[in-house]
Amino acid sequence: PIVVAPRLGDGIDEYRGVRVISVNGMTLPLYPELRVGPPGYNTYKELKAFQPDIAHFIHPVMVGIPGMVMAKRLGIPTLASFHLDLARLAQHYHLSFMTPITDLLTKLVFNWADYSLAPSNAVLRYMQSIGVNEVGLWKRGVDADKFNPGHKSEAMRYQLSDGHPDAPLLLYVGRLGQEKQVDKLKTVVERLPDVRLAIVGDGPERENLEAHFAGTRTKFLGYMKGEPLSQAYASSDVFVFPSALETFGLVVVEAMAAGL
Numbered sequence: 001p002i003v004v005a006p007r008l009g010d011g012i013d014e015y016r017g018v019r020v021i022s023v024n025g026m027t028l029p030l031y032p033e034l035r036v037g038p039p040g041y042n043t044y045k046e047l048k049a050f051q052p053d054i055a056h057f058i059h060p061v062m063v064g065i066p067g068m069v070m071a072k073r074l075g076i077p078t079l080a081s082f083h084l085d086l087a088r089l090a091q092h093y094h095l096s097f098m099t100p101i102t103d104l105l106t107k108l109v110f111n112w113a114d115y116s117l118a119p120s121n122a123v124l125r126y127m128q129s130i131g132v133n134e135v136g137l138w139k140r141g142v143d144a145d146k147f148n149p150g151h152k153s154e155a156m157r158y159q160l161s162d163g164h165p166d167a168p169l170l171l172y173v174g175r176l177g178q179e180k181q182v183d184k185l186k187t188v189v190e191r192l193p194d195v196r197l198a199i200v201g202d203g204p205e206r207e208n209l210e211a212h213f214a215g216t217r218t219k220f221l222g223y224m225k226g227e228p229l230s231q232a233y234a235s236s237d238v239f240v241f242p243s244a245l246e247t248f249g250l251v252v253v254e255a256m257a258a259g260l
Helices: 041-050 064-073 086-092 096-112 121-129 154-160 182-191 206-212 226-234 250-257
Strands: 002-008 018-023 034-036 055-058 078-081 115-118 135-137 169-173 196-200 218-222
Touching: 002 041, 018 041, 041 064, 055 064, 064 078, 064 096, 078 096, 086 096, 115 121, 121 135, 154 169, 154 218, 154 226, 169 182, 169 226, 169 250, 182 196, 182 206, 182 218, 196 226, 206 218, 226 250
Parallel strands: 002 018, 055 078, 078 115, 115 135, 169 196, 196 218
Antiparallel strands: 002 034
16 A cells, blocks of 8 residues: 655655655644645656555545545545544634535535545434435444553553652543643643643644643643553543544543553
């Protein structure tokens, strides 16, 4: 396989043995770490030379829609999966008047694909309600070897709790964006005596959140992956996730697998 994706940072050429084609573009207000734009002629040539059996589009918008045009032109079967709830995102940012437009865009794009996938029954019902025809449920799971209570680590708990391993420990894992509503957790920390909050993740709101939580029993750990992330889940007591916008919320399943 090959992967065509928005450029992240300086871009990557390979991921776990799979070739990656990074697409340049402009940054988005909600995702400043990404540079998003349409794939160009060089990508088309790469796709034509590779001749895939199927092209899977991860919620086709700025990169995916032009990519779907390329796939259709080359006669490649297309599969599109839903990952971004544009309608609820518009409502969250008080742009409800955009909902009919986002619903129409979603309907047109996903009906253009040969088949579509929804991450949950709720999203499946939504897609059907706006007129998406060929759509099925794509059940998600996590690696139970990677996420399980066996990864518990006293050293990690000490780090997460900022040196107070005996205190009740709350854990948030996820992107630090406005729609995640991480700021609401401050009230929880203030009202529960002795509780500690560990925030794992990064994003455009990190600086604001660090100022917001200043003086509370909260520690920011930044981005984690691999064994440290597995240990973070397994070494905490309660997983907290106040996000207002999720199409599935995979981190919740990871936390459950880790025993939280």
